[in-house]
Amino acid sequence: MTDLVLHGGSVIDGTGAPARRADVAIQGGRIAAIGSDLARDGARVLDVSGRTVVPGFIDIHSHSDEAMFVNDALESALHMGVTLVVCGNCGGSSAPVSGLAEAELDRELARLDVKRTWSSFGEYAAAVDRARPSINVCSFVGHGTLRSCIMGADARAPTADELARMRKLLARSMSEGAIGLASGLIYPPSAFGTTDELAALCEVVRDKGGLYASHIRNESTKLLEAVEENLEIGRRSRARVELSHHKASGQKNWGKVEQSTALIERARSEGVDVTADQYPYTASSTGLAVTIPNWVHEGGTAKMCERLRDTAVRERIRGEEVETGRAWDRIVIARARHHQEWAGMNVQQLATEAGRDPLDWSCDALIEHDGAVDIVHHSMSEDDVRFVMAKEWVCIGSDSRANAPYGPLSFGKPHPRSYGTFPRVLGRYARDENVISLEDAVRKMTSATASRLRLRDRGIAREGAWADLVVFDPARVMDTATYDDPHRFPVGIDHVIVAGGLALESGQTTRERHGRFLRLGPDLGGP
Known part of the structure; x- marks a missing residue:
């Protein structure tokens, strides 16, 4: 018997094909039929006239690794139509953990009042399943996490034995469900990794049928060299x-994405299997600690804070800062747990009010907060965002943690992308500005990402596929979150269905919890 029928809507199947008027019948968590005036057989019927029905959005670049242990609804992701978050990005994952990786994760979990119950990747996946999130979750293994487990935060190449142990731990984690490897080459200890090391680790990823994702080594003055390194690892x-999150950061680098995309397209024509993703904003978000040179981070967070107390270290950093030309007025504090009043103010402003130099103010802020100060950095070009978005091989990712407008995840003024990414693409860039068509926007959020992850029966609205679906109003859908007021849900996302259950109904979170941890092998990946 059919469980639910979406009646009278316009279906965009996620392949890029034109929308068509059709009903969608759901049975046993999967799409049973798509067609005109489907039989209802006593099923619940949702009238979705004037609405568009699409596959659930897949966030290929999420940082929601621990969010489900705080808010099982993963609320900001759910409200923008996401039915799968891909975690473990930028070199950091919640598993596997031992040694320094264990200590650093426990430090982060303590800030969220979460008690860790896992060490291995398989144990982490099981913990996510026990949390019963509203949407699905999968995860890379972080390259920095691997290094921390085996090498701590040493700023050197691994020995042959250490590399072998990293390869073994990566292989074991992928056997337990990890979808591949993700590096964060601006973030120590991943930043200490070499090209040779990454290529060797990626051989394991290849053999296991996974994916290698990289926050490349530089996104500003050396963007092209960093892209070349990424391509070389693939070759x-x-x-x-x-x-x-392909971009060019810093005004003097705007326009470089034309050269970087040309490099990628040439590599693709030569047989390198490479794609990219982006978020639809001109500001990035990261930690204030990224403004501190890599050498200061050797040994981990505690060692970094210890060094920052040394005036000689600060003077050395200051000398390097002159070369990079740091624009402190473009760096805005998003979260600092001891100083909520800083949120929304830029570093130059805060330093001036304190009668301090911006670098000294930043060092003191990092020491006081044990390295955990989040920032929003206004550094990109709108023209670049549009140029990258128009590329057929670029999909969409939020680069954010799922937040909520209440509870521990409501703290500070985080980047609005955690609430707005997918509706912003649909409303602003597809409907209002015609940068891409609505059908192509949906493709970039669904089948393109599903294909990249080699997901089985997800990302396309067709008979037999999992009933992970979004119903939205194409005339109204839009982000409402701003940098000044980020904890705002979008408008126009009416219903979100996960495995046939209504996780979001009429714009309201329900208690339906059908999300689970998707694993390499049973659910995705492979040759």
Whole structure:
């Protein structure tokens, strides 16, 4: 018997094909039929006239690794139509953990009042399943996490034995469900990794049928060199490669994405299996600690804070800062747990009010907060965002943690992308500005990402596929979150269905919890 029928809507199947008027019948968590005036057989019927029905959005670049242990609804992601978050990005994952990786994760979990119950990747996946999230979750293994487990935060190449142990731990984690490897080459200890090391690790990813995703080594003055390194890793390892949140940061680098995309397209024509993703904003978000040179981070967070107390270290940093030309007035504090009043103010402003130099103010802020100060950095070009979005091989990712407008995840003024990414693409860039068509926007959020992850029966609205679906109003859908007021849900997302259950109904979170941890092998990946 059919469980639910979506009646009278316009279906965009996610392949890029034109929309068509059709009903969608759901039975046993899957799509049973798509067609005109489907039999209802006593099923519940939702009238979705004037609405568009699409596959659930897949956030290929999420940082919601621990969010489900705080808010099982993963609320900001759910409200923008996301039915799968891909975690473990930018070199950091919640598993596997031992040694320094264990200590650093426990430090982060303590801030969220979460008690860790896992060490291995398989144990983490099981913990996510026990949390019963509203949407699905999968995860990479972080390259920095691997390094921390085996090498701590040493700023050097691994020995042959250490590399072998990292390869073994990566292989074991992928056997337990990890979808591949993700590096964060601006974030120590991943930043200490070498090209040779990454290529060797990616051989494991290739053999296991996974994906290598990289926050590349530089997104500003050395963007092209960093893209070339990413492509070289793909060439040497023959692994599939994803270039994370492609952009050019810093005004003097605007326009470089034309050269970087040309490099990628040439590599694609030569047989390198590479794609990219992006978020639809001109500001990035990261930690204030990224403004501190890599050498200061050696040994981990505690060592970094210890060094920052040394005036000689600060003077050395200051000398390097002159070369990079840091624009402190473009760096806005998003979260600092001891100083909520800082949120929304830029570093230059805060330093001036305190009668301090911006670098000294930043060092003191990092020491006081044990390295955990989040920032929003206004540094990109709108023209670049549009140029990258128009590329057929670029999909959409939020680069954010799922937040909520209440509870521990409501703290500070985080980047609005955690609430607005997918509706912003649909409303602003597809409907209002015609940068891409609505059908192509949906493709970039669904089948393109599903294909990249080699997901089985997800990302396309067709008979037999999992009933992970979004119903939205194409005339109204839009982000409402801003940098000043980020904890605002979008408008126009009416219903979100996960495995046939209404996780979001009429714009309201329900208690339906059908999300689970998707694992390499049973659910996705493979040759």
